Each structure stands twice: as C-alpha cells, then as structure tokens.
Amino acid sequence: MKNKNLLNETQQTKVSWEKVQVEMKEKFGRDIFESWLRKINFVDEFNNYILLTVSTRFIRDWITSRYLDQILLIVKSYKPEINRIELSLNENNQESTNDANKDKNANFSKDNVSFIKDFLFQYNRIDPNRNFDNFITGSSNKLAFEASKKVSENISHYNPLYIYGGVGMGKTHLLNSIGLKLKDSNKVMFISAERFMYQFVKSIKSNDMVKFKEYFRNADAFLIDDIQFMNGKEAMQEEFFHTFNALLDKGSQIIVSADRPPNKLTRVQERIKSRFSGGLVIDIQQPDYELRHKIIKLKTDELKKYYSNQLNISEEIQKFLSTEIRSSIRELVGALNRIVSFSRIYNKTPNLSETKIVLKDLLNLSENKVTIDLIQSLVCKFYKISKTEMLSSRRSRYLVRPRQTAIYLTKILTSKSLPEIGREFSNRDHTTVIHSIKTIENLKKNDPEICNNIDTLKNKILYNKSNEI
DSSP states (O other), rough: HHHHHHHHEEEHHHHHHHHHHHHHHHHHHHHHHHHHHGGGGEEESSSSSEEEEOOOOOHHHHHHHHTTTHHHHHHHOOTTTEEEEEEEEGGGGGGOOOOHHHHHHHHHHHHHHHHHHHHHHHHOOTTTTOOSSOOOOOOOTTHHHHHHHHHHSSSSSSSSSSEEEEETTSHHHHHHHHHHHHHHTTTTEEEEEHHHHHHHHHHHTTHHHHHHHHHHTTSSSSEEEEEEEEEEEHHHHHHHHHHHHHHHHTTEEEEEEEOGGGGGGEEEEEEHHHHHHHHHEEEEOOOOHHHEEEHHHHHHHHHHHHHOOOOOOOOHHHHHHHHHSOOOOHHHHHHHHHHHHHHHHHTOOOOOOHHHHHTTTHHHHOOOOOOHHHHHHHHHHHHHHOOHHHHOOOOOOHHHEEEEEEEEHHHHHHHOOOHHHHHTTTTTHHHHHHHHHHHHHHHHHHHHHHHHHHHHHHHHTTTOOOGGG
C-alpha cells in the first residue's frame, strides 16, 4: 500500500516548467532560447500530455518544426508518462475569422508606416560623404571598386556580390557608395548584421515578424555589412536564409561584406555559405605602398585646404607613414590625424623622431601583427603541404605533425582562446587543440629537430615574412 501511494504521489507531481526551461537554455543555447523558447507559456498538465501556448502562428510553426520533439524528450526526462505536447495559440492573440485576416491585411500598410519609419531612422543611414568619387583605388581594391560600380549601374549584374577583407579596408565605404547611387530610384536597405539581428529579435518580442519580413523582402537592393557577426545565431540565420532566397527570386540585388571569404565563415549554415559562394566573391587585400602613399598625399592635401594652408606635413613624414602603417587604411588615416593633432596643439611641424613617439603604439602593433592565416600558410610552406590538406580530417602522419605545429604556434603567438583556435582549424574540438599543444611541448624536450623547426617557424612568423609564401 505504501508503494502504491508513493507511485500515485509521483504521478500527481506536475512537471516543473522552470527546470525544463533551464535545460532548454543549456541544450539549445542562449540565443535560440531568448529568441524563441522563452515565449512558450506553460498552461496545464494532463494524464499523458502537457498544454503549452505561444502568441503567434509563426512562432508555433517554427517551434513545432524545429524544437518540439527535443523539448518533449526534456519533459520526459522529468516525467516519463508524458508522451505528447500540445502547442496552441494564446486565445487573446488569435484572429477569429478570415474576415479579420482580410481587415488586417487591408490595414497593413498603415500599420507598417511607423515600423518602417522607425527602422529607417535607426538603421538605414546612408552617408552622403562616402561615395565612389572619394574612394581611393589601387591594385589591392581596384576589382572590388569596379564590381561595385557595375552593380550600382545594373541591378542583378553580379548576384550576390560578396566583398571581403580585413578591418578598415573600405568595405563599408563601397557598400555605402552602392546604396547612395541606387537609393533615388530603388528601395534600398543598408544594414549591419548586428542591427539585422537586433531588429529580428525586437520584432519577435513585439509580434512584428510579419512587418519585418514584408519590409526586408520588398527591397530592390539589400546591403548587409559584417556578415561574420551572424555566426552561431541559428534563428537569425534561418530568417536571413529565407529573406535571401525571397530577394533573389524577385530579382533584387544583394551585396554582402565580411572580414573573410564564405568558406571561412565559422558557425554559419553551409547552405548560406553556398549561396554566398554562388555569386561574385572579391577580396580587398592589404594596401600596397603606392596606394598608402596616394591616400596619405590626398588626405594631407584635403587637410591643408581645411586649415587654409597653415598645416605642413613634410614629404619625409608622409613617406614614413606610408611605409610603416601597413595593416589597414583606417589605421593609416588615424595615424595622419594624430600627426595633425600634434601639429595643431604644439603649433609646429613634427620631425621624424617626434612622429615615432606619437605613433609608438601603432608602430608596435604593425610590427607584431600575427594572424592564424599567416601561421597556417608559413607552416604549410615549410612542410610542403597544402592548406586544404592541413585543415582536412585526414590523420596521416605527414599531415598530423604540421597541423599540431600550427596549432601550437597559434597558441603561443596569438591571444586566441582554445575554442577560437579549434574553429580556425576546421572546427576541431578544444580538447584536440590541447592535445596538439601538449604533444609539441613534449616533443620539443626530446627531439632537437622539432625544437629547431619550431624556432625557425617562430622567427619567420614574428618577422612577418609573408612575401615568401
């Protein structure tokens, strides 16, 4: 009798929805939980199923198709008798008849006005000062510049156009120039990936997803900046994928910028990377000396006019800046602005020694710039293998040792975390990274050849002999 009462008591204990929510957050991740699963309301529990509600059909269908089976498994782990989940609409949010839907659609444009105005005001600010006329070209960015001009003259000429390059190379300037050229005769949306994500989440929370979809999918030209920030955000990627396809189907132009090529994007769906690769992919390389000197000369002339010829930056200083600041155009212009500020504050033209003092931190940063890509490239050249082989899943001895060496050098020469290093080596687990590091450390103690190879590679990387690749 005691056991029977205990069984009845266990069966009568209802599932703790708070505990289920904690597990959902751990299983699906914070982004998905906050965007979708937090919106689920627990209503009641019956003999063998639980009743949940959500606010809209869109959220219900999304959760049902992607997460409901896994949520049921979590619930069953607390109470095995539950074998079904009923996910319904909150009655307060349901449209009762088709007539109500028709009325809603009829008034959609009016309802959408404030949404679109607010959206444009916050996120679609095309800068009139960033245009094709003041974009300075050289051998490193000429192709990206010409492709951008073609797209601005003929929508769908290259679709999508994917421009990638390091920070401060002019990608945003080019996207802005395209938007500026197209906006008078086309509906243009220019937004960063971060803002797209913010508005996506905001629209879900305020039940504005229909308006969100309607607005984005009506654009004639969709320009999205820094797409790499979409990484790991599954719900946003899903919406972006469908928006991307809808725009292509209606013949809209899509332009994307990123800091790396499509195949190097981490934690981004393969089908999205495939779509990006299906258009024109162009890189903006680091500016060579000629372009850097051209930029410095033009910017100096602009500043002279601004200060009514009271500013004097010598040719020696201009050449020094062009030679030493190599990492990005933005840093180059920033260095010039520092020199100008020094000149204005002290009312004197700085000499070379003073310039070096003013730019001390920038010069050190330029000298010590080490990237994972540089490490991988130099290690591959040293061991005479291709980067594709190094990043593959093959475990042949002639590939494993170079791979472990590159991982070890990345750990000691960069500030990247173990998970970040793993992602750059074809999404390897951080435990693999730890094993590689420990293996090389042990080999260095007992194998003079390995020790010598590591020192040689370290010197090559630190002196940044990328011209040898």
